[in-house]
Amino acid sequence: MVPPELEEGLPPRKDEGLPPLEELLGMAIKAEIGARKFYESLAERIDIQELREKIEWLAGEEKKHEELLRKIYANMFPGKEVVFPKEHIGPELQPVTRKLEGIQDVIDLIRWAMKAEEIAAQFYAKLEEMVDTEEKKRLMRYLSDMEWGHYYNLKAEYELLLDWEMYGQMMHVGPP
Amino acid sequence: MVPPELEEGLPPRKDEGLPPLEELLGMAIKAEIGARKFYESLAERIDIQELREKIEWLAGEEKKHEELLRKIYANMFPGKEVVFPKEHIGPELQPVTRKLEGIQDVIDLIRWAMKAEEIAAQFYAKLEEMVDTEEKKRLMRYLSDMEWGHYYNLKAEYELLLDWEMYGQMMHVGPP
Numbered sequence: 614m615v616p617p618e619l620e621e622g623l624p625p626r627k628d629e630g631l632p633p634l635e636e637l638l639g640m641a642i643k644a645e646i647g648a649r650k651f652y653e654s655l656a657e658r659i660d661i662q663e664l665r666e667k668i669e670w671l672a673g674e675e676k677k678h679e680e681l682l683r684k685i686y687a688n689m690f691p692g693k694e695v696v697f698p699k700e701h702i703g704p705e706l707q708p709v710t711r712k713l714e715g716i717q718d719v720i721d722l723i724r725w726a727m728k729a730e731e732i733a734a735q736f737y738a739k740l741e742e743m744v745d746t747e748e749k750k751r752l753m754r755y756l757s758d759m760e761w762g763h764y765y766n767l768k769a770e771y772e773l774l775l776d777w778e779m780y781g782q783m784m785h786v787g788p789p
Numbered sequence: 790m791v792p793p794e795l796e797e798g799l800p801p802r803k804d805e806g807l808p809p810l811e812e813l814l815g816m817a818i819k820a821e822i823g824a825r826k827f828y829e830s831l832a833e834r835i836d837i838q839e840l841r842e843k844i845e846w847l848a849g850e851e852k853k854h855e856e857l858l859r860k861i862y863a864n865m866f867p868g869k870e871v872v873f874p875k876e877h878i879g880p881e882l883q884p885v886t887r888k889l890e891g892i893q894d895v896i897d898l899i900r901w902a903m904k905a906e907e908i909a910a911q912f913y914a915k916l917e918e919m920v921d922t923e924e925k926k927r928l929m930r931y932l933s934d935m936e937w938g939h940y941y942n943l944k945a946e947y948e949l950l951l952d953w954e955m956y957g958q959m960m961h962v963g964p965p
Contacts, residue, residue, distance in 0.1 A: 670846075681959055748955050751948055758945035762938045769934035772927055779924050783857055 632698060634689070634743055639696045641740070641756075642682045644705070644733060648726075649675040651706035655722060658713050661780075664770060671726075671763055678756060685752060703732030716777045723774065727767045734760035808874060810919055814865070815872045817916070817932075818858045820881070820909060824902075825851035827882035831898060834889050837956075840946060847902075847939055854932060861928060879908030892953045899950065903943045910936035 631637065652672035659665045686695055706729050713719055737757035741750050773780045807813065828848035835841045862871055882905050889895055913933035917926050949956045 684959065748952060751952055751955065752959070754948045755945045758941045758948060762941035762945065765934045765938035765941060769931045769938065772930045772934060776924060776927055779927065783860065783928070 631739075631743070632700065634740075635686075635693075636696060636698045636700075637740060637743070638682060638686045638689070639698050640700060640702055641733075641736065642679055642686065642695055643697045644702045644729075644736075645675045645679040645682060647701075647706045648729060648733070649679065650708045651726070651729075654708040654710065655726075658709055659719060661719075664719075664774075667766065667770060671766075674759065674763065678759065681752070681756070685749065689749075702736045703729060716774065720771065720774050723767055723771045727764055727771060730760050730764040730767060734758075734764060807915075807919070808876070810916075811862075811866055811869075812872060812874045812876075813916060813919070814858060814862045815874055816876060816878055817909075817912065818855055818862065818871055819873045820878045820905075820912075821851050821855040821858060823877075823882045824905060824909070825855065826884045827902070827905075830884040830886065831902075834885055835895060837895075840895075840950075843942065843946060847942075850935065850939065854935065857928070857932070861925065865925075878912045879905060892950065896947065896950050899943055899947045903940055903947060906936050906940040906943060910934075910940060 632640075649672050652668050652675065656665050656668040656672060659668060683695065686693075704725065706726065709722065713722075734757045737753045737760065741753035741757065744750055744753060773783065808816075825848050828844050828851065832841050832844040832848060835844060859871065862869075880901065882902065885898065889898075910933045913929045913936060917929035917933065920926055920929060949959065
């Protein structure tokens with residue numbers, strides 16, 4: 614089931630090839646902001662200390678990525694405001710505003726976050742091919758690798774959450 | 790060049806097949822302790838705040854893994870002391886006791902840490918095949934995924950460190 618935090622929205626245009634780099638960077642910044650707000654709001658709704666700290670850590674990471682991308686943007690398009698296209702990278706994460714009813718709600722959201730991280734990692738790998746200098750390619754590899762790092766971190770938690778009783782035993786937590 | 794922090798030591802026995810699970814868990818616990826001490830000592834010698842914080846984070850993660858593995862061990866072999874075999878998983882990381890002379894020293898150590906994380910991830914995937922219950926398999930997948938997470942996190946930093954000037958610009962740091 615697609616939770617309400619997933620906004621399908623417009624996928625990137627296909628018929629005209631990829632949008633210009635300026636717009637792609639705008640999409641990347643938008644995605645980082647969306648991911649941060651999603652993780653921040655999710656962390657507030659999670660009682661499991663271990664998992665909450667991990668989600669807060671992810672929120673902080675996405676904040677750093679946003680700042681890094683804004684620097685790259687300012688460097689490539691000096692004096693220009695960041696343009697946020699309507700299109701976005703994969704499913705767009707929205708802030709969690711509802712009360713999570715149980716562990717299954719948490720599991721579903723983690724799974725979608727994994728999907729978003731995976732798509733972001735692939736998107737940065739695509740951008741790596743598009744940018745022109747070794748320096749910019751390096752930065753895109755950095756971002757792609759970081760998102761893969763997030764993906765595997767979430768995947769690890771997801772794996773344990775599927776067996777909630779064990780998660781509690783291993784992580785010293787009470788019932789959800 | 791192999792830095793002094795890499796102890797080649799004995800690889801796991803090949804001729805007799807894999808050691809029993811008890812010893813493999815002992816090796817895993819030993820590897821987590823070694824990795825933690827390595828990261829702790831490395832963090833103390835790194836002036837770059839951004840990177841130091843990441844290395845400290847890794848040290849904390851390995852500590853948690855050690856605790857998790859000790860619980861698994863206690864659960865599987867109640868009342869038994871952990872046996873630490875002479876063999877270890879891949880290259881064994883030793884604490885960094887020398888002064889690091891420049892960014893190249895840091896880069897070399899990060900590269901070896903990546904190698905150790907990769908081998909650890911593969912090792913836990915191997916253990917997943919060996920353990921008998923779905924619960925234990927899940928825990929091994931958890932550990933394997935976490936180590937992949939570390940690997941990609943380190944790979945990201947490694948990528949930027951290779952272009953030290955850019956790293957400084959992006960991370961607001963001074964010369965090494």
